[in-house]
Amino acid sequence: MASTVTQEPSKDSSASSRPGYGQLLRTRGAWTFLLPGFAARQPFAMLTLSIVLLVQHTTGSYGAAGAVAAVTGVSMALFAPYSGRLADRYGQRAVLVPGVLVHALSGLTLTGLALAHAPLWALFVAAVPTGASVPQVGPMVRARWGVRLQDSPLMSTAAAFESVTDELTFVVGPLLATALCTAVDPAAGLVTEAALTLLGGLLFAAQKSTQPSVAAGGHARVEHASALRVPGVRVLIVAFLGIGSVFGGMQVSLAAFTESIGEPGLNGVLYGTFAAGNMLSGVACGAIAWKVAPQRRLLVGYAALALAASGLWAAHSVLVLAGLGLLVGMCIAPALITGYTLVEGLVPAGARTEAFTWLTGAVALGQAAAVTVAGQLEDRLWGGAGFLVPMAGTLLALATLVALRSRLATRPRGRTVARGVGHRMPVAVD
Template identity: 85%
Template sequence: MASTVTSKSSRPGYGQLLRTRGAWTFLLPGFAARQPFAMLTISIVLLVQHTTGSYGAAGAVAAATGVSMALFAPYGGRLTDRYGQRTVLLPGVLVHSLSGVSLTMLALAHAPLWALFAAAVPTGASVPQVGPMVRARWGVKLQGSPLMTTAAAFESVTDELTFVFGPLLATALCTAVNPAAGLLSEAALTLVGGLLFAAQKSTQPPVADVTHARVEHASALRVPGVRVLVVTFLGIGSVFGGMQVSLAAFSDSIGKPGLNGVLYGVFAAGNMLSGVVCGAIAWKAAPQQRLVIGYAALTLTASGLWTAHSAVVLAGLGLLVGMCIAPALINGYTLVESLVPAQVRTEAFTWLTGAVALGQAAAVTVAGQLEDRLWDGAGFLVPMAGTVLALATLVSLRSWLSPSQGTTTATRGAAPRDPVAVGEM
């Protein structure tokens, strides 16, 4: 019989987290399965630009992929909660791999732009949501444990690692091997990694028995707190998208386009560093309070980006912005555990990841227009506007983040969850 979560120390840490029984059985294949996602956008941009000669067309096709992923991911998450991760993941990775190969072949055949869009939509819509699935497995393993914040931090750092190595691998393949090598490798890695992750049946969250438990499934978006977090994560996406475009434009404006990678690397390093630190601290403040404070710091630092007129100042501000993003992401994901029941947890996670992707796609478009039509650095106004609006929503509706607003709204008649044992190796 399962026993309640226990820990040997009141201070959570990564060592204790990674000694959780069965964790490595889904962590390793999960990392392999989510790595290709970080390769997708840059692989499409490099391939389509090579075949069309237009960065505009390449960006549009990549944006179509991102938007379709953001729109379809929550529905995939809802199906996952209802039917199980394995049931949804197996056909999903097959569709994604076939769509990615089709997009590659169409690009190499110099197909018209509408055909590339037609292939980009299913490619994005079928992106496997492995990150939310891993977070849902942590939720089962660590139910009621203070290690949940550590797990959220660990997943944030893992996400950042994939977005450090993924673009580098995709760029190397596209430039040193073949322009199509990046997207084809992404499709192959998605297929192999997804199948390996789906094979780990013992750690996937249980599927509610609707016959006996009489669970009435409703969308996780009906939970007021989840809606607040979606707006919050849209603002985070605006930072990612605005930084990507504006840093590239700044580097070009000073005649050092190669500096873009360095500046964005400093931004990503700040994100990773703060993520590691957040997971190693035994916090006393509630995650709702930490989220508001951390998001205020993010808004303050992001609002100063447009004033930077030198690479050194911009690198310093970028580092601070990155350091403020990880706490916001970590506390947002941590709150999901208390806001929604297990039956809709994966869907809730996908709403948040989809919000980041949608905010990023919108910010890329708007920031690009501002850089073209206004002054150099005008694109940095996008992260400021996005975070200011999101912070206003977060502060005014922070009471919705109370756990009392959560689980009963999403499901009715659900049987109580049994505590899950967590062991040490």
């Protein structure tokens, strides 16, 4: 596969000098998993916000809403890596099909209990399988890119493209969840999320020809029992926990802010602005021929993220908050993209789905903790106190990155031509 990717551009000098998004999307078989993959990952951006809006409506408390959403996030964070390991070992389809069925049923159960004003402990019980069964479509798509591209310089472009795709879902998802919960019914967001997960997940699972081979996963089980044993992966998990604190803290705090000014419908717009900044910077990251080592890019990008997140608590108007949210979003994408790119050099191919799910799970866990803490701060302290959570989370993660940066050194490869070309060749958007 690697020889095919590196030889084909020689037929067209312009293509070889521009390994951008156009060339990436012409990769054989890419669209067969990209389209259903986009549909399947869309509900992920709706889940936490839909739970927060529904439970806050039925209980009147952002603290209770944040706690239920947090249980979902913690459950997902704990189970996602095992889902990734099972996908490496038995195939993605074998994990996805039962997973989406359980998720749809659990999500509908949680909705029914909330509408019936069930006690909080019952909502917690329903939230556990809802989070545990969230389909890990993003990591699975990234693993499929790895099979298609291997050591191609297009891998960094693919990482950027996936970040852009993730953030596009976080532009559409919150807007859709807010519109459904405020204009249709408080339960409409969670019901729609369950339905989309079921439909999109089954369509993605049907694309058997592009999934990584089961044999490769079994081989990886012998060579590399768990991606978590790689020190660099553990450092990246801390970084992604900090990123999750931004997502969770902003979801609750923006909802509380727009509620306090009597404009709850602006919540989706403000969060969508934040996600749009993330998406736009993701596009730019994939269009740049980086000459700086990824470890250094991660440190610089994360420092910028921590600085931007530290100003959120001081914003008291919609315009200022929108501007700061856009800036924070623009700082997140470089950190996410660089983190996922580092996985390619840190982890053997057969364990990458698991590695990606550890990072995705870390975002969910950070988001869950942030939702809980931010909800309590909004209930107990002043309006906007929840914005302290993204600041604290990113600053702590940055300190860890600086202290343990040597562990992010990538594994030596048998050949370095592809990586060197990746640094030299200009990358453009077609």
